[in-house]
Amino acid sequence: MRKIYIFDTTLRDGEQSPGVNLNVKEKVEIALQLEKLGIDRIEAGFPAASPGDLAGVNAVARAVKNATVIGLSRSREGDIDAVREALVGAADPCLHLFLATSPIHREHKLRMDKGQVLEAAEAAIKYASKYFDKIEFSLEDAGRTELDFICEVTAMAIRAGAKVVNIPDTVGFLTPYEYGNIFKTVKEQVPGVEKIQLSAHCHDDLGMATANALAAILNGADQIEGTINGIGERAGNTAIEEVAMALETRQEFYGAKTSLVLNEIYRTSRLVSKLTGMPVPGNKAIIGANAFAHESGIHQDGMLKEKTTYEIMSPETIGLKESKLVLGKHSGRHAFRENLAELGYEGMSEEQLNIAFAKFKELADKKKIVTEEDIRAIVEEKLVDTVEMYALDFIHVSYGNQSVPTATVRVHTHEGEVIEEVALGNGSVDAIYKALDRATKEEVELSDYSIKSVTQGKDALGEVHVLLKQNGVSVQGRGVSTDILEASARAYLDGVNRMIEKRKQSKGSASGEISFK
Numbered sequence: 001m002r003k004i005y006i007f008d009t010t011l012r013d014g015e016q017s018p019g020v021n022l023n024v025k026e027k028v029e030i031a032l033q034l035e036k037l038g039i040d041r042i043e044a045g046f047p048a049a050s051p052g053d054l055a056g057v058n059a060v061a062r063a064v065k066n067a068t069v070i071g072l073s074r075s076r077e078g079d080i081d082a083v084r085e086a087l088v089g090a091a092d093p094c095l096h097l098f099l100a101t102s103p104i105h106r107e108h109k110l111r112m113d114k115g116q117v118l119e120a121a122e123a124a125i126k127y128a129s130k131y132f133d134k135i136e137f138s139l140e141d142a143g144r145t146e147l148d149f150i151c152e153v154t155a156m157a158i159r160a161g162a163k164v165v166n167i168p169d170t171v172g173f174l175t176p177y178e179y180g181n182i183f184k185t186v187k188e189q190v191p192g193v194e195k196i197q198l199s200a201h202c203h204d205d206l207g208m209a210t211a212n213a214l215a216a217i218l219n220g221a222d223q224i225e226g227t228i229n230g231i232g233e234r235a236g237n238t239a240i241e242e243v244a245m246a247l248e249t250r251q252e253f254y255g256a257k258t259s260l261v262l263n264e265i266y267r268t269s270r271l272v273s274k275l276t277g278m279p280v281p282g283n284k285a286i287i288g289a290n291a292f293a294h295e296s297g298i299h300q301d302g303m304l305k306e307k308t309t310y311e312i313m314s315p316e317t318i319g320l321k322e323s324k325l326v327l328g329k330h331s332g333r334h335a336f337r338e339n340l341a342e343l344g345y346e347g348m349s350e351e352q353l354n355i356a357f358a359k360f361k362e363l364a365d366k367k368k369i370v371t372e373e374d375i376r377a378i379v380e381e382k383l384v385d386t387v388e389m390y391a392l393d394f395i396h397v398s399y400g401n402q403s404v405p406t407a408t409v410r411v412h413t414h415e416g417e418v419i420e421e422v423a424l425g426n427g428s429v430d431a432i433y434k435a436l437d438r439a440t441k442e443e444v445e446l447s448d449y450s451i452k453s454v455t456q457g458k459d460a461l462g463e464v465h466v467l468l469k470q471n472g473v474s475v476q477g478r479g480v481s482t483d484i485l486e487a488s489a490r491a492y493l494d495g496v497n498r499m500i501e502k503r504k505q506s507k508g509s510a511s512g513e514i515s516f517k
């Protein structure tokens, strides 16, 4: 199978992302991880840009042993000399020269005509050839360059001594068909092209960077340039992980592969994101948090039955432990039961499962993601074998810092009686508890109250614990809700129910009846 060389420019084009600035230590850390990932060529920076970048490229050159290390340079002797200095100590150094070739760049930026561009590029390659065995030449903005001029410049670069010619779509302008056609034409028409490698370098301005790189491969490109996580100038570059996984997943279609160690992809992505400060969007292909996560019931059911129903790649391939079935409002019973089993709640009756599932759906309507702690809280509250003498239907609290808090509560009894009560209190919770006392006609003393957040985020579940006393007997009550007042009401009512049950138990034992657990 044809090998596609991977040229990583995370440390150069990636660092050109606005707001990104990697120091020497960070560049080396990323470069060493790129080496582990099996990257063939690492572009470490632009040494003429600053003394700091020269030092960064030099540190990478000295640290990396198993990949080519590259420095970028304009077609100017001063820049080339800076790369010479920066690559001292590299096991396999390479100079990357560039000059723009498109009419727009020639006229407005370089103020050169075609002849001057050819002349300047040739002079630079020839000067550099005295110092470098490996030279790559890039036709900047080739995507908007006349096709015959691309061929002319490529032929010149080959004659002058370049080993790799890169044909970038610098501004992400082309369609895959157009970009592929450039490679096809260069392959067919440029003399000596078989002696060098052709490289593709794409930008994502129209979201085409990966599609264009793959089109280049289909039309003869030997090397793909890109970055980890697709970071880079403006909308970024081709994401290396996307190309590698496309070739891996569709081998029968592309007939080409990289030599990347694929299970290092995820780790590399995390490191680059951390050190560049550029978060990876959740929906990003391959490495986004949702790339191997499934939320909807139908998909989760399919995944549980056979993973290939909804996954074309396995997460293990990129170094992730497993796919995730995220519980949310679109999830179904299959995934819920599976999740409960994973959390150790096995052997639940169908009825218990249904109660917990209903509660879960109620919570999922209020929360974006239902977490493990949420599920535990739901199940543990629901599975306690307490007969609910009173169940909460609703609470309404009126509160203002200039008015007396008023609570209205409605509960229904085990027998189906509905009771509604209103009370004033010193605070909202106090008002609720007084209203519940009236509704239940139980005289209990609140001897402790605590509240904590059991999950994370603004929509976290609050868990309230109360300790109630009656005639020297103490019981605990617990309530969970996204609303702390509701959690407070539930905890109190739970305590009251337990108190009633305890009373029944002690009477039952005294009369020889079988007691509850």
Ligand SMILES: CC(=O)SCCNC(=O)CCNC(=O)[C@H](O)C(C)(C)COP(=O)(O)OP(=O)(O)OC[C@H]1O[C@@H](n2cnc3c(N)ncnc32)[C@H](O)[C@@H]1OP(=O)(O)O
Pocket (backbone or CB within 6 Å): 013, 016, 046, 048, 049, 050, 073, 074, 075, 076, 098, 099, 100, 109, 110, 140, 170, 233
């Ligand atoms: C497509 C790409 O990603 S290309 C790489 C882009 N990366 C960078 O530019 C990052 C590093 N750059 C820098 O630090 C600075 O731009 C430097 C140090 C290279 C140059 O800084 P300055 O000398 O102040 O020049 P400045 O950046 O303002 O302008 C660029 C000059 O280089 C010229 N130039 C641009 N590309 C090339 C080239 N490939 N070869 C020769 N000259 C070039 C421009 O025409 C302009 O020349 P002028 O001063 O005669 O008008």
Ligand SMILES: CC(C)C(=O)C(=O)O
Pocket (backbone or CB within 6 Å): 013, 072, 098, 138, 139, 140, 141, 166, 168, 169, 170, 171, 201, 203
């Ligand atoms: C320097 C070149 C290869 C570049 O980054 C581009 O053209 O996008």
Ligand SMILES: [Mg+2]
Pocket (backbone or CB within 6 Å): 013, 168, 170, 201, 203, 233
């Ligand atoms: Mg670029």
